[in-house]
Amino acid sequence: MTQLKNSGSNTAAAVFFAQVAADILQRHAHSLPDLRQVVVVLPNYHVAAPLAQHLALAAKLPALLLPQMVTLNDWAESIPLTQVITPDTCRASTLYQALRAQNWFPGADLWGIASELLVLLDELTRHHVPLPQTEEDFLAQLEHAYKAKRNAAMQFEARVVHELWYAMSASGELDKARAYQQRLAILAQQATAPLTVLLTSDLSRLEMRFLQAYGENATVNIIDLRDIAAKQENCAVLHAALGKAENIDDVHAPVLQLREQAEQLAAHFPKSALGSRLRLFAANGLEQEARAADIQVRRWLLAGKNSIAIVAQDRLAARRVRALLERAEIQVRDETGWLLSTMAVSTVLMRWLDTLQSDFYYQDMLDLLKSPFIFAELAATERKQMVYQLEQLLRKHGAVAHLDVFLELAQNELPELGSILARLRQAAAELSKKSNTLKGWLLALERSLDILGVSAGLAADAAGVQMLQSVHTWQQELAADGIRYSRGEWRHWLALQLDAVTWRDASIDSPVLITHLAATRWRKFDAVLILGCDAGHLPSADNVAVWFNDAVRDTLGLPVRAVYRAQQRDDLLALLVMNDTVLATWQASKNGVANLLSPYLEILRGLHQLAYQDDLAENELAGMLEHAQVRSASASLPDSTHMPLPIVPPHLIPQRISASGYNSLVACPYQYYARYVLHLNELDEIREDIEKRDFGEWVHAILHRFHQQFNVLADNEVIELKQVLTNISIEVFAQAVQRDYWARAWLLRWQQSIPAYIEAQLKSEAEGWRYQNGEVAFEFPVTEELLMRGSIDRIDVLESTASVVRVLDYKTLNAAKLKAKLKQAGEDVQLPFYAHVFEATEAAFISIEKNKVLMVEPPQDVSQLSHANIERLKQVFSQMRSGIPLPANGLATVCEYCEMQGLCRKAEWA
Amino acid sequence: MDNHIALNPANSVVVEACAGSGKTWLLVSRIVRLLLAGVQPSEILAITFTRKAAQEMQERLHDWLHFLAASSDDEVREFLRERAIDNVDDAVLAKARGLYKDFLLSSSSITISTFHGWFMQIIQRAPLNAGVPVGLQLLERTAALREEAWDALADSLHAAPDGELAQEMQWLFNEYGLHNTRILLENFLGKRAEWWTYTQGQEDAVAWALEQLQDELQVELDDDPYVALQDADFDLNVQTYASLLASGSEAQQKLAHKLDAAMRNEDLPVRYQSLFDELHTATGEPRKLKANKGQNADHYASLYAGILQVLHGVQDVLIEQAALRLNQAGLRCGAAFLGHYQELKLRQQVMDFTDVEYQVARLMKHSDSAEYMQYKLDSRYKQLLLDEFQDTNPLQWQILQAWFEASVAAGEPPKIFIVGDPKQSIYRFRRADARLFGEVKDFMRAEFAAHYLTQNETRRNAPAVLDVVNGVFGNHPEGFVDFENHLAHHKNLPGHIVALPLHFQSALLPLGVNVESNLRNPLTEAREEADSGAREGEAGQFAATISDIVETWSVQESDGSTRYATYGDIMVLVRKRTHLRIYEAALREKNIPFLTSRRGGLLETLEAEDIQALLMFLIAPFADLQLAQVLRSPMFSCSDNDLMQLAAVEVKSTVELPVNVEASIPHFPKGGLGGICTWWSKLNHLAIINNISPELQRAHHLLKNWLSRADKLPVHDLLDHIYFSADLAHRYAAAVPEAMRTGVQANLQALLEVALDVDGGRYPSLPRFLAELRELREAENESPDEGKVGEVGNALRIYTVHEAKGLEAPIVWLLDANDTRSKNDGYGVLIDWPTNAALPAHFSLYGTLASQGKMRQPMFEAEQQYAKREAMNLLYVAITRAKQVLLVSGNGKNEEAEQKKNVLSWYDRIAQNIAQTGNPLLSKANIIKTVAPQTKLLIDADLQRLLPTGKQLSIETLEQGRGTWLHALLQQLTTPGVVADQAALQIRCGISSAEIDALWQQAQALLAQPALHRFFNATQYLSAHNEMPYVNARGEIKRIDRMVEFDTEVWVLDYKTSANHDAAPYRAQMAEYLSAMQSVYAKKQVRCALVFADGKLIEV
């Protein structure tokens, strides 16, 4: 099976350039060596150099004054106009206001509609489509085109377009499209220079007319690649599959069937000229496609090719490939570029506006402050340090929003942060207006960015510079525009603007470049890689226009989908005939779902398969994917993971232990190790709403205060008790309720337990128990190296014999769960732990639920239990000292909620 | 079934086709027939249930068309014959061959799509005045926005804490608590489409809905439910009854006292409650109170009955009132919640699927716009094909109907082809309604003279499997009435059914009441898994059996050959994901590669969490736990000793970190945050005094590097750099068990692609990306496609039955099939939407299922019936996935529990229908397929090496910049016709504002130089050219800054901006110009000169 030739350079293109050169020289033989009066219209400037070289080659003169080689656009641009051109920014604004005034689209995104409309209006101009005088006629036109009788919807559409079209044209302003029109007209009038035009596909109606007009005053010579390629033997298959005649949409063309074509080809050209030029690689997903592309490009480089084009039909794939190439330190020249809106430079800008919008919601603000472009005058290290401090401050206090809150916190704890927060406030002031003109907003924006040191930051970045310039330009363009907008409206406008600006990195020079199909017309490369050749990307999905449909556009004389597709097919054809080393890749399946090849290539493949029993499949790369990658494998690979068994050196063994610590130790020694030896714990989250945790704390606080007030309830009125307890509750919850509405629900929930609690308390008093103390902090030596510490919720004593003690712990859990905890002796150590410290013989959880309060006691004998519990504690610690490791042996149920999963790596143990 | 009818383009057809009967074949065949009959692609609309199915149809269509274009005449004839075209003349043949190219190159394209795909098309073309906001984006994940709406609701309540709404909310809190309230309101939100439809046209939707409900429940909130108690007869009744009792047994006397006591209570509610409690058991059943001997049994009984009747009367009223109250509060708050949600979406210019659906329905019902849509879309559908119709929901059906009508109105009634299978309707939770199928059948017959065909022959399942199917469903259990026996197409496809013995809980361990025995020592003894037994048992057996099946059982290929089974052949089905972890653990233990569909699967895997931890660290280097995780992960595989070394560091807050440690955060100065000392600063510290393990060294080195890039690179590029520089793929591969490797690799890859997608979005940043991930994690995938499980080599796949829809496998295993619990935890919405009705007949909320109330009972029961039926559908789908082998396993409490239970589990139903036979798949595979080893060509070693290519262009210095700008200015200023407008030229030449003035002066001055006058004043020369290009014999292109032609001379001018006037460096260049131009202007004298910025001219 033939594969792409991996050496030598493009010979296919030479043929065509030679033809063009010969043609030009022959036409202008008389004026050699000075061709300056000749004009050659190029699709793009990359074509100039090769053409010039071929001219020189053919002319064989010491010097040849080159013809004027120019793109139609630039040529037109060079024609001066007396009237100034109204920039689109202004037109959009005018249109926006018109829409707002008409109130045609209540609640809709008017900027979106406005820009849609501009596109349509420009199209109408560009394609010489005059709308009928009256709305009525226009409507009739639509009716006819839609092949339907008129109705409200249609009338509305007609009216909007018709009115605005006339409104805009009436203004007598000169927009880009019109200017272009006029300039071409002038060019045609003044036409003297003989003209040669290089084409790959049909020109727009406007441009065709121009050439006709021009032709009346001077010679016009059109060279269409499709035509000369058609005569080229080694393009036979391409021509047969994608050539002009095959344009299905012109009905007169005789359509040959695949088999007939194949037979003809095989008969005329027994050997395929295409097989060695084009290959198709079917990938089973994005990654494979990218890797294949990466490898092929590197193979070509190694084979000495020094102009390699990557045609990015699929942007994602292209990014992936670029990243992979950069792994091999291959830099890529990118002709496609980036939309500003997808770049960090606009992130900083938009995040700043978000921050204002959300009144300094912490996520927006921190995101803003972490941008590399802000506070440019500070050293990166310094800036970051400040931001990190601020973030920790906010986390510590759970501060969610409001600059003032942050400022206050900073004042108290981190005055050094005052300066940056102050600058935020100052910058915010700049944009505090209710409404303003677009220019006004932009100026304010510029000022605020100066204050934040963002302007300076952006100025140091190529894309940033372009953004600043754009903002500046808009701001000048809109100088005269007096319409006022709310900040929201303006922000939306800005977003659309950023979507419209493309930034290209001109700073890289490389033999490898990324470009789009349309930019390859008449260009030659040593090798071409077309990425993303699936049906979805080639032809690229056509964008649905809100206005009309193809039928209407057609009758109006606007280009229809078919035209854009034909365009792309011509471009593909041109690319394939101009270049003799091409690999087209596509994802034949995306996560398990089939994905079709581009219809053009599918036809090509089908034809080639039939004619030459070769389906053009590339089948070397697949085998190389695994091993042809660049790796940075300096370090040796790790062994397979096993259960960790850390041995804690004496100096790290904790000297104090709390009940929860001990619980952790019992549940999983490694968890204990991570928490209390490594002292690792989760970051404080800035929680925006209440959680069970807070609830528990508040209940504790409430009951503590309550019992401080009432050691004994018995001799009080239940009503009164309820009242007091309720009041305390409200006080304790007050702050939360202030901050978060849902806190009320928690309060209610607790209040529903109050009667039950009092009842339960009275009951226990009746049994002779008396509240003795609550929230008692303690430290209690176990051994000389170990201290028990903590704080107990509550201690009761038996009235009769003050010696009998009961330790109690409030839990907002249901009794069943608590029972389960206590079922197995020693697995939940909290109660025995306290019991030991306070020499209690009784212990219980107090389970507090919605209108249900229960005492839950361990099924075992408490004093025995607490004794055994301490013995074990001593034993375990002495074992630790004697170097016994701490295994990660938690139960699945423990692991599920364990924050140390990432440390013990349980999920990947061998 | 007769394909002549089904495929005939002239017919409208409804096909009820059983699982595996080749629906896709049928649909695509019909499409081919349509194209053959000259139907334009754009006139065809095919709707399937998932994107996957749509893609498959597309692919199949292409393959077939290509086949027709490429194959021999006979093959083509045969192909057409199979599709019921009998006499194929040359014309047909030619046509058939032509289809391929026509189809591929035609710009009118066929629509094969999901409902939502199609709806989106419609919405995008919606009439501009239809009130469908223009240019909305589709919102695929709503979780985050619902959350926001919830907060918004809170804020609005907060603003008016005593307002009406707030009080309703308080009421809900009181009754149900925050949690259930939220569930209730979320469920309401989930049914918004029904809600809108139900209340459309009502300006106060809630009030109206409440009125409806009030009528249905036949109560009012202010009715006094207790009136009946005050009735004198009732008093009398009770007293007589009590006195009767008083004369009776001790128990009876007790009761008599109680009743009297109750009656004496003045507070009616209390009286009612105590009476009720006395006469009912704890479960609310009336107590069986028999008369004793000597008591008049009848009298006794009638009295008792009378009392109960009154009490129950009261009870009913109370329940209905409660229901009404709940709806009053629930609907008000729900509507408010919904309001916020909708508003948020509008503000962000997005629509969710429900909106789209509802909007489209609205459009289509409005005849004007319906008609408009008909022609607005560039395709007038003459042929509709609807797949999986049983999954259509009422709204979608209405849309279709409206569409039909509109096209009839437009005078182009379409032909409609409907395929479906009510037995496979399992998407009720997505509001699908299988009952529609029956309705539609009739509708189609009536309106479109449709033919009705059934297909009960399956091309998928082996006879053995079908025996089970027929056995289980033959007697129409749980309203499975529409079942007809299935026939096998492949009569001798070997099959096998296994029901593995159930697993029961091992007897529980005795309670550790006595503590003499020492407590467990956690260091030396792991704790016993508490509920070890039942499920774990099943899981173990499952894994064991799998590894036994693979390589010993043989499966049959489509070509009839057999080969040994691989993991890839096995599909494991569960009803819900709840316990997947346990089964997965078992698989891991046995080193069985598998792909799971566990929710959030990707982002919750350890490897993905490692990456997220790393990124978190990169934006917040004080995140110690995250750093520790990263260190321990295979990325760096640091040991616990490394960690302990770090933990032990006591960085004095005075330790000086060299400033060059860019991006490392110096730990905070005292006073800062209590002199926090992060692990990262500790690591820096250790790295500097450098006594650390190579692992830590490496970690420190790389992390530092990454920190410095974190805020500069786009996320994907950053990740790729990390993956590469850490050699991530290989390190993980080395660290994790064989069985997990493929999965881990796939996950790491997937994460990269997520980054790629998110990067594509606007205003990217690392923090935003992490937020996105958090959101992705919480969000359920709401687009109506099955959860996606990428295909990876040879691995067993675990799906929920829902996800398995449309899939098949040689071997299917139903896990956990003995679970009979059906979940409805209450706090939902009760809807009655009669099929084919324009809108729901009933819409109300309910709390706990316990208190349904008489009035809504029938609807609840209907619901439950339906639920049961759907459960059977689910089972049907599950079983019919199996081509050859069906295994079923399960677990339970214990034997007698099994005996006692009154519902049949899936396990039972299948087990009952197994005819014990040997396992034909144990027969040796005849062809042992060995996977062809990939053509291993030896790799050019250079491909594994770096290949530095391309370079950063040196950035222009300001000097050079000025040079180019001056050039540009001069060129512009000396081009005829160019207006000398500074501002304009500044923009055109892209000159910075800082420079323009100076340059402008300079240029003007230069041009004004008398010495240069002759070169710039058009009156003084014949012609002049700026930037004039020529090409020399060597093909090199040169540019001459300005060439001025006089009668006898030609001057070549070259602008120079260098300060000194030294011409030496330029002589060679000028000489080249000179000779070149001399060759052009043979008759004139060519002279060259340098023109310096200050206007000095030096001839050379």
Ligand code: SF4
């Ligand atoms: S995940 Fe489980 S094993 Fe690992 S530390 Fe936490 S509890 Fe222990």
